[in-house]
Amino acid sequence: MLQYKTIALIATTIVAGSLTALNGPKPKVKAPAETSVSKLVNYKVNAEQSKLTWLAKKVTGEHSGTINVTSGSLALDNKVLKGGSFELDTKTIAVTDLTDKETNAKLLGHLKSADFFAVDKFDKATFNITSAKSTGAGTYDVKGKLTIKGITNEISFPATVKQDGNKVTANAKIIIDRTKYDIKFRSKSFFENLGDKTIYDDFELNVQLVANN
Numbered sequence: 001m002l003q004y005k006t007i008a009l010i011a012t013t014i015v016a017g018s019l020t021a022l023n024g025p026k027p028k029v030k031a032p033a034e035t036s037v038s039k040l041v042n043y044k045v046n047a048e049q050s051k052l053t054w055l056a057k058k059v060t061g062e063h064s065g066t067i068n069v070t071s072g073s074l075a076l077d078n079k080v081l082k083g084g085s086f087e088l089d090t091k092t093i094a095v096t097d098l099t100d101k102e103t104n105a106k107l108l109g110h111l112k113s114a115d116f117f118a119v120d121k122f123d124k125a126t127f128n129i130t131s132a133k134s135t136g137a138g139t140y141d142v143k144g145k146l147t148i149k150g151i152t153n154e155i156s157f158p159a160t161v162k163q164d165g166n167k168v169t170a171n172a173k174i175i176i177d178r179t180k181y182d183i184k185f186r187s188k189s190f191f192e193n194l195g196d197k198t199i200y201d202d203f204e205l206n207v208q209l210v211a212n213n
Contacts, residue, residue: 038077043168043211045072045086050210052088053096056203058186059196063107067125068092074161074168074211081132081140081161084170086209088125090117115185122149130154138162142172148181166213174205 050069055062072086093111098104112119129144135158143156159172179201184190186199 040075040077040082041213043074043076043166043213045069045074045209045211047071050086051208053206054093054203055206056199058199062097063095064097065093065095067094069207069209070124072209072211074170074209076161076163076168079163080134081129081142081159081170083129083132084209085126085128085144086207089123090119090125091123093117093119116183118149127155132159146174146176148176149183151181153180168209168211168213170207170209170211172207174207175202176205177201178203 047069050072052067052069053064054067055064068089070087070089072084074084075082091112093108095104095108095111098107111117114121117125125146125148127144127146129142131143133141135141138160140159140161141156142159143154145152146155155174155176157172157174159170161168161170178184179187179189186194186197187201188194188198189201
């Protein structure tokens, strides 16, 4: 009889131990790592505070001027540039290096003509960012689509973007091959024997955009 009680006690102990193992505290599951929350914010370009200057060179010298920025936006996520765009009013192109009124007006009229920007037909130029790769603190390699005279080409350039509270400032120097936008006047790529009348294909746009939230 004692033997049977001993066996029963052992069996009860084993069962109790098994239940404890099954119902006991479960191992802790490691919580997933926190992910950064997207905070994409669009900042509207302030046309009055933004500025664009241009520089074009020829064999015998160079000319410079301005074009008005009319609108645009810059998109940032946790202070990192993600996208943006801006628009120019080509009718506002101005020449700033010529002080003689007659000479200035002559060059300006030519720039607005079909030889160059044909502003009566194409009164807007636009740029839209397709990608912005960070290269350091506030610096980027920007790629996008530039449209001039209704012609769109992919371009790329370095840029700096800084955020100070609700204000974002973006600066870039953009080199453009004018012949890709059907501006071929006195280009040695299309005309021979131009000599010192040659106008270089590349010109510069120096852009400063100021945007606010």
